Amino acid sequence: MDNIFNWIAENQQMIYIVVLMVFLGIEVIGRVPSVLHTPLMSGANAIHGVVIIGAIIVMGKAEPGNYLALILGFLAVVLGTLNVVGGFVVTDRMLEMFKKKKS
Amino acid sequence: MNNILTLCYLIGSVTFILGLKMLSNPASARKGNGIAAFGMIIAILGTIFLYKDEAGESLHNYGWILAGLLIGTIVGTLAAKKVKMTAMPEMVSLFNGMGGACAALISVVEFDHIYQANKMLGSPWFSDAVPLGHYIAIIAGAIIGSVSFAGSIIAWGKLSGKVNDFSFKGQHIINLVILAVVIAAAVYTYQSDTQVSNIPFFITVALALLYGVFFVLPIGGADMPVVISLLNSFTGVAAACGGFLYNNKVMLTGGILVGAAGTLLTILMCKAMNRSLKNVLIGSFGAKNAATGGEKTGSGGTYKEISLNDAATVMAYANKVIIVPGYGLAVAQAQHTCHELEKLLEEKGVEVKYAIHPVAGRMPGHMNVLLAEADVSYDKLMEMEDANDEFKSTDVVLILGANDVVNPAAKDDPSSPIYGMPILEVEQAKTVIVNKRSMKPGYAGIENELFFRPKTSMLFGDAKAALQKLIAEIKNL
Numbered sequence: 001m002d003n004i005f006n007w008i009a010e011n012q013q014m015i016y017i018v019v020l021m022v023f024l025g026i027e028v029i030g031r032v033p034s035v036l037h038t039p040l041m042s043g044a045n046a047i048h049g050v051v052i053i054g055a056i057i058v059m060g061k062a063e064p065g066n067y068l069a070l071i072l073g074f075l076a077v078v079l080g081t082l083n084v085v086g087g088f089v090v091t092d093r094m095l096e097m098f099k100k101k102k103s
Numbered sequence: 104m105n106n107i108l109t110l111c112y113l114i115g116s117v118t119f120i121l122g123l124k125m126l127s128n129p130a131s132a133r134k135g136n137g138i139a140a141f142g143m144i145i146a147i148l149g150t151i152f153l154y155k156d157e158a159g160e161s162l163h164n165y166g167w168i169l170a171g172l173l174i175g176t177i178v179g180t181l182a183a184k185k186v187k188m189t190a191m192p193e194m195v196s197l198f199n200g201m202g203g204a205c206a207a208l209i210s211v212v213e214f215d216h217i218y219q220a221n222k223m224l225g226s227p228w229f230s231d232a233v234p235l236g237h238y239i240a241i242i243a244g245a246i247i248g249s250v251s252f253a254g255s256i257i258a259w260g261k262l263s264g265k266v267n268d269f270s271f272k273g274q275h276i277i278n279l280v281i282l283a284v285v286i287a288a289a290v291y292t293y294q295s296d297t298q299v300s301n302i303p304f305f306i307t308v309a310l311a312l313l314y315g316v317f318f319v320l321p322i323g324g325a326d327m328p329v330v331i332s333l334l335n336s337f338t339g340v341a342a343a344c345g346g347f348l349y350n351n352k353v354m355l356t357g358g359i360l361v362g363a364a365g366t367l368l369t370i371l372m373c374k375a376m377n378r379s380l381k382n383v384l385i386g387s388f389g390a391k392n393a394a395t396g397g398e399k400t401g402s403g404g405t406y407k408e409i410s411l412n413d414a415a416t417v418m419a420y421a422n423k424v425i426i427v428p429g430y431g432l433a434v435a436q437a438q439h440t441c442h443e444l445e446k447l448l449e450e451k452g453v454e455v456k457y458a459i460h461p462v463a464g465r466m467p468g469h470m471n472v473l474l475a476e477a478d479v480s481y482d483k484l485m486e487m488e489d490a491n492d493e494f495k496s497t498d499v500v501l502i503l504g505a506n507d508v509v510n511p512a513a514k515d516d517p518s519s520p521i522y523g524m525p526i527l528e529v530e531q532a533k534t535v536i537v538n539k540r541s542m543k544p545g546y547a548g549i550e551n552e553l554f555f556r557p558k559t560s561m562l563f564g565d566a567k568a569a570l571q572k573l574i575a576e577i578k579n580l
Contacts, residue, residue, distance in 0.1 A: 011236065014352075017356060017359070025362065034461040036128075039468065041328075041368055044368070045195055047357050047360065049143065050119075050358060051341070053150045054345035056168055057349055059167055060163060061162065064163075068215055069212045072211055077167070078178075080205035082178060082179040082182075084147075087198050088143070094191065096133065097472050
């Protein structure tokens with residue numbers, strides 16, 4: 001039990017963020033019209049591309065001789081970038097069409 | 104220097120929240136996407152140039168990092184730019200899978216670090232050198248990332264027709280067993296002997312991948328959007344695990360935000376189809392509709408075909424025509440031809456509107472995006488409730504490749520798997536013309552009684568080809 005309490009105490013900042021973000025995430029998209037479900041999903045998809053930061057850190061910390069870390073890290077950077085760039089570009093393409101009809 | 108990085112991450116986090124908020128409103132959506140992208144670039148650049156680890160050392164391997172970013176950017180941009188509007192859902196699923204794989208790979212590398220260090224230090228048990236919280240972040244990232252990756256790839260394969268639905272009896276129980284073994288292996292890894300702790304770890308990852316495959320395989324193609332949305336929120340959580348691992352606030356914010364928003368979005372999508380998430384995931388759509396499908400084919404009866412000439416005449420001399428687009432329109436890329444037909448009919452004094460079912464196509468909003476691409480005016484698109492009021496005063500309803508969303512079984516057949524789903528009540532119109540490629544059932548795999556009703560006549564053929572011929576006929580009248 002002590003372990004758990006200690007862990008919570010040590011990570012309280014992070015835990016606060018998690019709890020607040022859960023509520024915020026739900027609140028922020030609570031009233032989205034169904035027309036926007038697809039672009040919103042795609043936009044959220046791009047945002048979770050933040051994993052790329054973890055990939056960059058892994059890659060940047062890899063020892064020059066550690067080929068497993070280098071190769072996997074490199075792969076992670078490529079895949080993460082695909083997620084971010086592809087995600088934002090696809091979302092933009094979808095939303096571009098929404099815009100046209102307004103004019 | 105690190106203060107600046109903190110600021111970068113703060114900017115990143117705020118733009119994600121702001122971006123997501125703006126994305127849920129049609130007027131600001133595009134700007135919101137841009138803002139989130141801007142924040143992402145700041146966070147990435149900050150990490151590359153300013154990040155310092157606990158020992159105060161900067162990152163190295165810049166060549167590798169930049170090469171990776173460059174390759175990812177080029178391939179990602181090309182793929183996203185070149186993909187057809189109809190293939191958008193698959194593309195999102197694919198990108199989501201990439202993110203999941205990225206999270207899993209990070210965990211694998213981090214695990215390997217600890218494993219190698221432990222071996223060198225000679226600590227007998229794996230748990231000696233790693234705090235539990237740290238291990239949980241690694242293993243959770245590995246498991247969730249793997250499930251998300253494997254699941255997304257299967258979802259992508261299903262949507263692009265490369266993978267078929269596959270289910271067998273007791274599959275859900277087997278899935279639960281696999282999941283239990285995954286968790287057991289994850290727990291065992293932590294307790295294991297240092298020298299061999301990599302074995303249970305890789306078993307965990309391999310089984311998590313297998314679980315991802317089995318999790319998505321039995322789910323019907325029509326439910327894929329819901330599954331993709333769910334996997335999307337999984338990847339968000341996997342990214343948040345990375346946030347815990349590196350004590351990185353922007354990863355945590357972004358990940359959890361998407362995790363929470365994605366889960367809610369998944370539930371909203373289910374609501375639009377009037378089904379519960381549980382029903383989608385383990386509702387064994389396949390098993391049930393086999394029974395009803397068989398029954399229905401027997402009592403199906405006969406349908407009548409309409410000639411192009413007749414169809415052209417009915418439409419040209421109607422007062423009001425409502426077009427109901429579906430996935431068939433998307434597959435045939437017929438949105439532009441459809442818009443042409445609309446213009447032609449309007450010139451003849453016919454009022455033309457579109458009735459959009461919230462889940463028409465493969466994704467909510469799919470049809471709106473598609474018709475917008477063809478420059479169809481926004482105010483011609485009616486949502487389901489409005490359309491259902493208008494059908495009474497409509498002469499001709501033209502159904503283009505839609506099926507399940509107009510299936511009357513959803514209203515009057517309690518044994519139907521889609522019973523309870525709100526539908527477009529096209530039968531209130533005077534005439535219904537259905538364009539389909541064949542009499543094959545739609546994506547839910549169930550027979551559609553509508554096609555056999557007296558008011559309905561069938562116009563077979565690919566949507567684009569049929570529309571082109573129809574346009575030619577109307578011009579000839």
